[in-house]
Amino acid sequence: MKKPTQAMLLVVVVCIFGFPGRSSPRLPIRALAMGGACLALPVSSDALFLNPAALGLSARAELSSNTWSAGPGLASQVVLSGQRGALGFEAFSFGDCSLVDEDGNVLGSFSYAEWCLAGGGVWLRSQVGTRFPIALSAGSTIRATLIDSANSEGTWSLDTGILLSAIDLGGRFVDGVSMGIVARGVLGTHTFTQADFADATAGFGVACRVLGLWWLAVDFMSDGSASLGYTCQASRMLSIQGGVRSCGVLSPSFGVALAMERVSIELALEAHPLLGPCGGAAVRFRW
Numbered sequence: 001m002k003k004p005t006q007a008m009l010l011v012v013v014v015c016i017f018g019f020p021g022r023s024s025p026r027l028p029i030r031a032l033a034m035g036g037a038c039l040a041l042p043v044s045s046d047a048l049f050l051n052p053a054a055l056g057l058s059a060r061a062e063l064s065s066n067t068w069s070a071g072p073g074l075a076s077q078v079v080l081s082g083q084r085g086a087l088g089f090e091a092f093s094f095g096d097c098s099l100v101d102e103d104g105n106v107l108g109s110f111s112y113a114e115w116c117l118a119g120g121g122v123w124l125r126s127q128v129g130t131r132f133p134i135a136l137s138a139g140s141t142i143r144a145t146l147i148d149s150a151n152s153e154g155t156w157s158l159d160t161g162i163l164l165s166a167i168d169l170g171g172r173f174v175d176g177v178s179m180g181i182v183a184r185g186v187l188g189t190h191t192f193t194q195a196d197f198a199d200a201t202a203g204f205g206v207a208c209r210v211l212g213l214w215w216l217a218v219d220f221m222s223d224g225s226a227s228l229g230y231t232c233q234a235s236r237m238l239s240i241q242g243g244v245r246s247c248g249v250l251s252p253s254f255g256v257a258l259a260m261e262r263v264s265i266e267l268a269l270e271a272h273p274l275l276g277p278c279g280g281a282a283v284r285f286r287w
Helices: 006-017 029-033 044-048
Strands: 060-071 073-081 086-100 108-128 134-148 153-167 174-191 195-196 202-209 216-219 227-235 238-246 248-261 263-272 276-286
Touching: 029 060, 029 238, 029 248, 029 263, 029 276, 044 060, 044 073, 044 086, 044 108, 060 263, 073 263
Parallel strands: none
Antiparallel strands: 060 073, 060 276, 073 086, 086 108, 108 134, 134 153, 153 174, 174 195, 174 202, 202 216, 216 227, 227 238, 238 248, 248 263, 263 276
8 A cells, every 4th residue: 555645645635624714613622522513612712713603602812722633744823712703823834745656756846735814704793582592693704814825816705694692591401502504615816927716605504402511512514524523521621522524534523621711621542544643733722
């Protein structure tokens, strides 16, 4: 069996974490732990890259930092969020890569890196119903990404999301429901002197709160991928996440989060069939 080349590994890493400037962002640690099932349950500042309709749902400001790796790829996110919006920066590096044919001959080499600056906010928020109030919010994120590879290019992209949630329904088993819809597309791609438009994707997610302790979530994307995940409040400070996602192959994942009054620490690990163990850590500060 021939070993995969570095170029093949780059394709696999990009399939796992996505292109933030093209179609989908890389998953923050909490979302990675849940197998990517995050459209209906974005966590505070993570909503900037997942579903901007959830920005500002928390009354507290937050600064979060996510760092993770997949094979030779390394990535990091930093997001500052408030009550109505957020700003974020993301960097991804694959290092120097060699193009190798099936016989092992080196055809050439290139480096690959991305830098993304994002800003988003909520432009609609309302509530309907009295006995079972339903909260509706909508928001957008604009991302500018510089891609440094064999052909340097920059992209402008727009994410628009809608979030519907009905919490505290009073049911004995299911006492909360949340639904998220996100459309992601590239406004334009600039490669040296040529400008064009790239693809767009959309996603739909549903999450249910069970027994007041569990959130069960499932996402479906227009590219054919799907995610299933859960999060459980094991104690006042500790929560446990798990999930699996399908994107050509099945990748199970697991994570834990320790939440204190002003600081949270999150860890996630994904067992990918091609890359092996992938994962990272996140730290959140709230005030």
